[in-house]
Amino acid sequence: MxxxxxxxxxxxxxxxxxxxxxxxxxxxxxxxxxxxxxQWKSVWNLAKSTDHRKIGILYISIGFIFFLRAGLDALIMRSQLAFPNNHFWVFQGDKYNQVMTTHGTLMILFVAMPFLIGLMNVIVPLQIGARDLAFPFMNALSLWLFVIGGVLINLSFILGGGPSAGWTSYVPLALSETIQGNGTGFYDLAVQVSGLGTIMAAVNFLVTIIKMRAPGMGFMRLPLFTWSAIVTSILILAAFPVLAVALLLLMFDNTFGTQFYSGGVGNPVLWQHLFWGFGHPEVYILILPAFGIYSEVISTFSRKSVFAYTSMILSLVLIGFLGLMVWVHHMFTVGLGAIANVFFAITTMLIAVPTGIKIFNWLFTIRGGEVRFNTPMLFALGFIPSFVIGGVTGVMQAVVAADYQYHDSYFIVAHLHYVLIAGTIFGSFSGFYYWWPKMFGYILNEKLGKWQFWTFLIGFHMTFFMMHLLGLKGMPRRVYTYYPEDGLFELNFISTIGAFLMGISVMLFIWNVIYSWRRKEKENVSDPWDGRALEWAVSSPSPHLRWPRLPVVRGIDAFWHEKKFGNEKMQFSEKEETHIAYEKPTILPILLSGGLFTISFGLIFGLTIVWIIGIAGVLLLLGLRSLRYESGLTIYTSSQLEKEIRKGDGYET
Amino acid sequence: MRRFSLYFLLLLTLPLAGCSPFSSVAVLNPKGEQAKEQVDLITLSISLMALVFLVVLILFIRFVYKYRQRPGYTPDPIHQNRNKKFELIWTISPFIILFILAVPMIQTTFGEEQESKSPSDLTVKVTASHYWWRFEYPGQGIETAEELHLPKGKKVTLVLHSTDVIHSFWVPQLGGKLDVIPGRTNKLSLTPLENGTYQGKCAELCGKSHANMRFKVKVENEDDFNSWIAGLKSGNQTQSLSKSEAEGKSLFNENCLTCHAVEAQVENKKGPNLAGFAERERVAGILPNTKEHLEDWMKDPQKFKPGSEMPKVKGLDKKEYEKLAEYLQTLH
Incomplete structure (x- = not known):
């Protein structure tokens, strides 16, 4: 029917x-x-919220919903590939490609990104001693743009067919008739809209970190997670506009029939340059905040400040810088010639140097410390050897002529999951366990956490280590089947079992969240890990109204510094502030995102009148917003804020 | 500890040298000059990288074990947070490793490009379409599909074209892949060194049947190769057909001839050239070449190759399908 x-x-x-x-x-x-x-009132409050902690939580939880969808896609793919010539449900041919594309797009742009941006949202202002991000309104807008992007791409499957040209959406395939329904349109606008939100978030973080640090918090005292947020934001500002342009041209080709990317008049390779011009910095955007989390966690649980702090920062910056000029290593087999290939091969190899420095610095942070094996630390420790495997296969792929063999085979699938899961997802889980008390005011159960870690680690290696061999055995990536005579069955089958083990692990995490929430272990919840950075100096969950007088930072690891000198808490500035501005809750960001949803919907389904109405709506709302400048703020002086806090929920600072 | 790591390294690299346990791993079991060079690079890089991994792993296990929190252990209160000597070591040694890796990488990459530009013994024009491969031999004046025949020990230049989307030409045992991009001509050099049949695959996602866009490469002695060409050129004229085969032929002419040629000299029809079909191992590059599979394929190509442009052969009864298949299997 x-x-x-x-x-x-x-x-x-x-x-x-x-x-x-x-x-x-x-x-x-x-x-x-x-x-x-x-709870309708709390839902309404969340929708209007401009509190950086609540927005961070929304980023993470909505990202987690997409994580479940994309994980289900992964299990579907692994089920289809478990046996040669398999017919699992309907997932062959185009349906497989849809599921595969959605898995990649969601995991990278709608799972890993919000996990990291969410954590940055909650933690960065606390770490630098700011009361909120510089632009809370824009922060809420970023969130809701990400949400509607994710909703759009999820809807595509049930509204006539999702995108099926891979998360890289190579043209001319993405523009050919083989794509069902409006798949490419959905991909294009979903990524475009959420990308807009990401650019805003980057501006927000940069301004916040540059302008809103507490007294004494110099750049060379910033926690490494905040440093990673700086470098990541700069990379976002460099990379996402490139993606926006690439997607705009794709939209013109797709909707209005231009020929930028066609094989005749246009040039399909142009898309690859633009896409990877974004796509490669993107993988560093995904890994650097995770590096920041590992630095925090490893240092805290070794009871030692990070080894070679300055060289850690320098390598972050170097990785970011080099990351901007390696994109052609995704295109070694395009036939761009030996000179281009070798140049980009060498820049790619060079990235191994600062990354190696970071790995050794983490190892030497552990050396001489006192290692505690709590769940956040387990994920960080699991990361080191696992990520190194992904790193060294990365160097192997930089060896151009050898990459002609690895390229577009399962070897690549293995490599990218080794860096993205062992790097970003381990990092996210580490960050969740570590900062959970700061976000929600309770601690996740350690025993369940350990179970989750081990099932995840074992499942992960089972799933993806096999894929290196599958690639060398000649299995191309993105295939929905293989034949009995290919000799790929055993490895694929092990890989499928591993994938389901990872699925069980994620279920354990959900169970842990519910279980620990019911138990509500609230003891010593504000500083359960004997923390070092400033976020552990405020109560948990972190209050929005805080610091009537700003904390004074007197060293790296601000809070640890105070503890070392016998102070229970931070010292505060004497200065009386007269203009502490808090953004009032507002529903405008959600409405604006609704406007962009309308535009996207109209463009996807070719309904001119709908997207014109959408544009009018967005312009109207922007007008409303510009009238709302001072009236949208609550202004306190230091003593007013103090009074407000005292009569409020009894939050202490 | 040092001796152990050395043994471990040997253990890792031995199989890569082409010894038995890895002979089923196509990339590591090369049968062509380019693939051999690539395996050398792969072996070198795996060995170096295994070394790096081992160093990290040993330090990691040692540190985590030695400095774990336990009763009776008090860490040194003076934290060492810089160590010039170690930092220099791990900053400089990667450069040395990368240098060892980069030199042969640059040599091979430029060498292979040089080679693809120099004249070759044979040129084959490869055209990729949704989801099959056309092989034209301009020097010999013939065309074939699904199975690429190459003479052993000769350098071949493959000129790659696409009629629709991007594909990628990959025969793991003969050499690395090269993309086939519409509006662009790429040239790939291969020099097969051993007789045999090798799997070829499309390596770039190209649509619904990306997984089924397979082909075979048959490497044979030069004499056999030449007689294969000659056989295709002389065609089927001399052959006498049985009654049912002849009926199959007229059915073919009615239903199939618009898209498929049966003479190797006829070029650029819409579908694959079927001259020499009886010798092919596969129907449509995927199914075993038997009458039953052939009939199944004709009745419903979409079942085996979703998105294939081949329409169902309709309106025939069971007998007629059989005759058609019989005729196709007489094509030499």
């Missing part, structure tokens, strides 16, 4: 019906739960 839907049609096959049903059931359950527990 199929029904027409604007310029496409929706075929109600079993998978679509299952997807529709599960969406309906989950939504109904959610609405029932919220109504039953009378």
């Amino acid at each position: 199929s029904i027409p839907f604007f310029n496409t049609e929706i075929k109600f096959a079993s998978d679509i019906i299952a997807a529709d049903l599960s969406i309906i059931i989950i939504m109904a359950a959610l609405i029932f739960y919220i109504s039953k527990t009378h």
Whole structure:
């Protein structure tokens, strides 16, 4: 059965019906739960919130929902690939490609990014001694743009077919008739809209870190997580506009019939340059904040400040800088010639040097310390050897002529998951366990955490180590099947088992969140790990109204410094401030995102009137926002803020 | 500890030298000059990288074990947070390793490019379309599909074209891949060194049947190669067909001839050239070449190759499909 839907049609096959049903059931359950527990008011407050902690939490939890969807995609793919010539449900051919594309796009742009930006949101202002980000309104807007981007790409599957040209969306494939429905349109606008949010977030973090550090918090005293936020934001500012341009041209080709990327008049290789001009910095955008988390965690749980702090910063900056000029190593087999290939091979190899320095610095941070094996530390320790495997295969791929063999094979799939999971996802979990008390005011259960870590680590290596060999055995990436005579069955089967083990691990994490929330172990929740940076000096969960007088920073590891000199808490500035501005809660960011959703929907389904209405709506809302400048703020003096805090929830600072 | 790591390294590199346990690993079991050079690079880089990994792993295990929190252990209160000597070591030694890796990398990369530009013994024009491969031998004046025949020990230049999207030409045992990009001509050099049949694959996502865009490469002695060419050129004229085969032929002419040629000299029809079909190992590059599979394929190509441009052969009864398949298997 199929029904027409604007310029496409929706075929109600079993998978679509299952997807529709599960969406309906989950939504109904959610609405029932919220109504039953009378939480609509809190939902409304969250929607209007401009508090950096709440926005960070929303980033992470909505990212986590997409994580589940993309993880389900991964399990579907692994089930289809478990046996040669397999027919798992409907996931062959185009359906497999849709699932594979959604998995990649979601995991990179709608899971890893919000996990990291979410953590940055919660922690960076606390670490530098700021009361919020520089532009709380824009922060909320960034969040809701990311959310509607994610919603769009998730809807594509049930609204006539998702994108199916891979997360790299290579042209002319992405523009050919083989794409079902409006897949490429969904991909284009979802990524475009959320990318806009990401650019805003980068501006926000840069301004906040440069302008809003507490007294005494010089650049050379910033915690390394904050330093990684600086370098990441600069990379975002360099890379995401390139993506925006690439996507704009793609939209013109896709919707209005221009020929920028066609094989005839245009040039398909142009897309690859633009995409990887974004795409390579993007992988460093994903890894650097994770590096920052590892620095914090390893130093805290070794009870030692980070080894060679300055060289850590320098290598962050170097990795970021080199990361901007290696993109052609994704295109070694395009045939750009030996000179181009060798140049980019050498810049790629050079990245190994600062990365190696960081690895050794972490190892020497442990040396001479006192290592405690709490869950955040376990993830950080699991990261070191696992990530090094991903790192060295990266160097192997920089060896151009040898890469002609690895390229576009499962060897690449192995490598990219080794860096993205062992790097970014281990880092995110490490950060979640570490900062959970700061975000939610309770500690996650250690025993369940350890179970989760070990299942994740073992599942991860089972799934992806095999893929190196599969690649060398000649299995190209992005294939939905292989034949019995290819001799790929055993390794694929092990890989599938590993993937399900990782699935179990994620379930354990969810169970841990619920279990620990019911238990609410609140003892010593404000500084459970004997923390070092400033965020551990405020109560948990971190209060939004805080620091009527700003803390004074007197050394690297600000809070540790005070503890060492016998002070229980931070020392505060004497200065009476007269203009402490807090953004009032506002619904405008969500409405603005709604406007952009309308525009995207109109463009995707070719409904001119709809996208014109959307543009008008966005302009109107922007006008409203510009009228709201001072009236949108609550201004305190230091003593007013102090009074407010005292009569409030009893938060102490 | 040092001796152990050395043994470990040997253990890792031995199989890569082409010994038995890894002979099923196509890339590490090269049968062509380019693939051999690439395996040398792969072996060198795996060995160096295994060394790096081992150093990290040993330090990691040692530090985590030695400095773990336990009763009776008090860490040195003076924290060492800089150490010029060690820092210099781990800053400089990567440069040395990378240098050892970069020199042969540059040599091989430039060498292979030089080679692809110099004249070769044979030129084959390769055209990739959704989801099959056309092979034209301009010097010999013939065309074939799905199976590429190459003479042993000769340098071949493959001129790669695409009619639709980007594909990538990859025969792991003969050499690395090169993309096939519409609007662009790429040249790949291969020099097969041993007789045999090798798997070829499309390595760049190209649509629904990317996984099924397979081909075979048959490497044979030069004499056999030449007689294969001659055989294709002389075609099927001399052959006498049985009654049902002849009926199959007329069915073919009615239903299939618009897209498929049966003479190797006829070039650039829409679908694969079927001259010499009886000798091919596979139907459509994927199914074993038997009558049953051939019939299944004709009845519903989409079942085996989703998105294939080959339409269903319709309106025939069971007998007629059989005849058609019989005829196709007479094509030499």
